[in-house]
Amino acid sequence: MLRTERPCDVEAREALLDAAFGAGRFAKTSERLRAGLRPAEDLAFIATDGGRIIGTLRLWPVTAGHGRPCLLLGPLAVAASVRNRGVGGALIHQALHRAKALGHRAVILVGDPDYYHRFGFSAASTGALSMPGPYERDRLLACELVAGALDDARGLIMADPRDASRRSGLSARRPRGCSAAR
Numbered sequence: 001m002l003r004t005e006r007p008c009d010v011e012a013r014e015a016l017l018d019a020a021f022g023a024g025r026f027a028k029t030s031e032r033l034r035a036g037l038r039p040a041e042d043l044a045f046i047a048t049d050g051g052r053i054i055g056t057l058r059l060w061p062v063t064a065g066h067g068r069p070c071l072l073l074g075p076l077a078v079a080a081s082v083r084n085r086g087v088g089g090a091l092i093h094q095a096l097h098r099a100k101a102l103g104h105r106a107v108i109l110v111g112d113p114d115y116y117h118r119f120g121f122s123a124a125s126t127g128a129l130s131m132p133g134p135y136e137r138d139r140l141l142a143c144e145l146v147a148g149a150l151d152d153a154r155g156l157i158m159a160d161p162r163d164a165s166r167r168s169g170l171s172a173r174r175p176r177g178c179s180a181a182r
């Protein structure tokens with residue numbers, strides 16, 4: 001089952017990400033770009049199986065060069081015990097569908113081209129874009145939700161300066177009154 005993330009998902013989500021990416025995950029440029037932000041409204045997703053959290057995917061408000069708002073996808077992780085059953089794909093499809101319905105125009109990510117190509121991501125429109133830190137250029141991919149959304153996009157990918165409410169209630173700690181991970 002897929003649903004929107006809730007504050008009480010924090011611990012299970014972070015455990016899933018630790019297991020998928022290891023302790024070094026916070027050193028990634030994408031992660032540093034997301035630090036202190038909160039996910040784009042209604043664009044953080046959880047996959048569950050019998051109440052257990054088995055997948056997580058979030059989208060973040062960024063700009064792709066000056067004045068061009070778009071979304072940054074990630075991290076995406078699925079529990080090792082349920083991989084290759086379509087959970088990751090379902091999360092991506094849901095995220096792209098919801099993002100488009102909400103009026104977003106493009107989604108960017110740093111990830112494996114062999115995996116993300118099937119969802120419409122490519123490096124075709126990211127050649128003049130860059131991340132604010134180390135990354136592998138051929139892994140910087142984008143999917144236009146609106147054709148031409150990234151035409152002539154150039155410059156740094158940065159946190160969207162219009163996103164005023166930065167500090168996240170969904171990020172670090174388990175909110176008071178929440179039960180443990182479910």
Ligand SMILES: CC(C)(COP(=O)(O)OP(=O)(O)OC[C@H]1O[C@@H](n2cnc3c(N)ncnc32)[C@H](O)[C@@H]1OP(=O)(O)O)[C@@H](O)C(=O)NCCC(=O)NCCS
Nearest residue numbers: 020076077078083084085086087088089090111112114115
């Ligand atoms: C990548 C990940 C999210 C995929 O989740 P999933 O639920 O197993 O994915 P799906 O079931 O939707 O898709 C499985 C297909 O993707 C392929 N795939 C998975 N990871 C891949 C990768 N890194 N590169 C290329 N193909 C990949 C599988 O071989 C499988 O191919 P098939 O359909 O031809 O058999 C999951 O493997 C994971 O959490 N990995 C660790 C964290 C990670 O690498 N996240 C992505 C960062 S780029």
